[in-house]
Amino acid sequence: MLIKRSPNGIELPFSSEITPRAVFEARRSFIRQAAVGAVSSAALLEMMNREAFAQGTHPKLAAKLNPAYSALDKQTAYKDATTYNNFYEFGTDKSDPAQNAGTLRTRPWTVAIEGEVKKPMTLDLDALLKLAPLEERVYRLRCVEGWSMVIPWVGYSFSEIIKKVEPTGNAKYVEFITLADNKQMPGVGSRVLQWPYTEGLRIDEANHPLALLTLGMYGETLPNQNGAPVRMVLPWKYGFKSAKSIVKIRFVKDQPRTSWNLSAPSEYGFYSNVNPNVDHPRWSQASERRIGEDGFLARKRKTLMYNGYNDVASLYAGMDLKKFF
Numbered sequence: 001m002l003i004k005r006s007p008n009g010i011e012l013p014f015s016s017e018i019t020p021r022a023v024f025e026a027r028r029s030f031i032r033q034a035a036v037g038a039v040s041s042a043a044l045l046e047m048m049n050r051e052a053f054a055q056g057t058h059p060k061l062a063a064k065l066n067p068a069y070s071a072l073d074k075q076t077a078y079k080d081a082t083t084y085n086n087f088y089e090f091g092t093d094k095s096d097p098a099q100n101a102g103t104l105r106t107r108p109w110t111v112a113i114e115g116e117v118k119k120p121m122t123l124d125l126d127a128l129l130k131l132a133p134l135e136e137r138v139y140r141l142r143c144v145e146g147w148s149m150v151i152p153w154v155g156y157s158f159s160e161i162i163k164k165v166e167p168t169g170n171a172k173y174v175e176f177i178t179l180a181d182n183k184q185m186p187g188v189g190s191r192v193l194q195w196p197y198t199e200g201l202r203i204d205e206a207n208h209p210l211a212l213l214t215l216g217m218y219g220e221t222l223p224n225q226n227g228a229p230v231r232m233v234l235p236w237k238y239g240f241k242s243a244k245s246i247v248k249i250r251f252v253k254d255q256p257r258t259s260w261n262l263s264a265p266s267e268y269g270f271y272s273n274v275n276p277n278v279d280h281p282r283w284s285q286a287s288e289r290r291i292g293e294d295g296f297l298a299r300k301r302k303t304l305m306y307n308g309y310n311d312v313a314s315l316y317a318g319m320d321l322k323k324f325f
């Protein structure tokens with residue numbers, strides 16, 4: 001298999017053996033046009049993504065491993081990470097997103113960044129892909145339901161976005177608003193949550209280098225069920241803080257309301273840092289099951305404060321984390 005690399009880091013796979021001839025030829029002509037600059041890399045990604053659905057593969061995203069931010073734990077199998085998901089816009093069962101998210105159209109896609117910033121802007125995927133060098137970071141992600149995964153994500157620190165839009169002195173929080181389109185997302189018709197799925201961070205949390213604006217995983221663009229084309233990954237917080245399929249980012253003065261907090265305020269606080277000392281009313285947070293590691297009857301792992309990411313501790317100095325859970 002030949003791998004060609006384009007200037008923006010998207011790798012172009014050629015695999016005539018597994019591709020129907022017509023598709024292969026159309027792709028070749030498209031790539032020839034791309035090579036002479038006749039199409040944008042976002043259009044190229046769109047074409048490749050359409051093909052990915054047909055073939056169950058995704059375009060490659062070249063990224064340099066950032067060892068300082070990478071866990072050495074055994075990585076979760078791609079199959080587990082892409083078939084055991086929470087993405088309620090596509091249903092509430094873990095297997096629903098992988099089955100239903102094929103209807104999500106991820107190209108064209110824009111993210112509007114607005115509110116308390118000197119330079120509001122709307123970025124398309126091309127602009128997002130080029131905004132900063134892409135890094136691979138292997139993060140542990142722990143869900144409040146008591147399971148965890150270890151995934152090699154691709155993206156860059158959200159602080160790169162903050163630098164670009166220049167928040168005003170009034171910007172104390174960042175709100176992440178995701179797509180809610182009932183034509184593409186069957187779950188948006190249900191009342192399980194208030195839509196759009198919305199999350200938020202204090203601005204210093206958003207500025208922490210661990211907060212990852214994520215465009216890919218396992219060296220490829222994000223599968224739809226994992227929040228394509230752009231999501232956050234916040235490894236020291238419970239998984240639900242990591243909003244998927246983001247369309248708007250607002251810098252705001254007041255602490256934003258968030259979907260899970262609106263639905264069950266006593267169960268889901270604004271901070272939601274991984275904390276083995278504060279149990280969720282329905283689930284202990286003292287230990288966790290690593291997905292795919294040893295099966296359902298497996299020994300559990302002890303959950304670590306901040307999921308083991310102690311770098312963030314100074315963000316919460318002096319705060320009572322039982323009160324601010």
Ligand code: MTE
Binds near residue numbers: 088089197226242
């Ligand atoms: N983002 C949106 N838009 N909708 C969701 O339902 N679920 C959250 C979070 N982001 C969710 C979301 C929850 S509960 C978790 S645990 C993580 O996504 C799961 O991410 P993963 O499926 O990639 O592991």
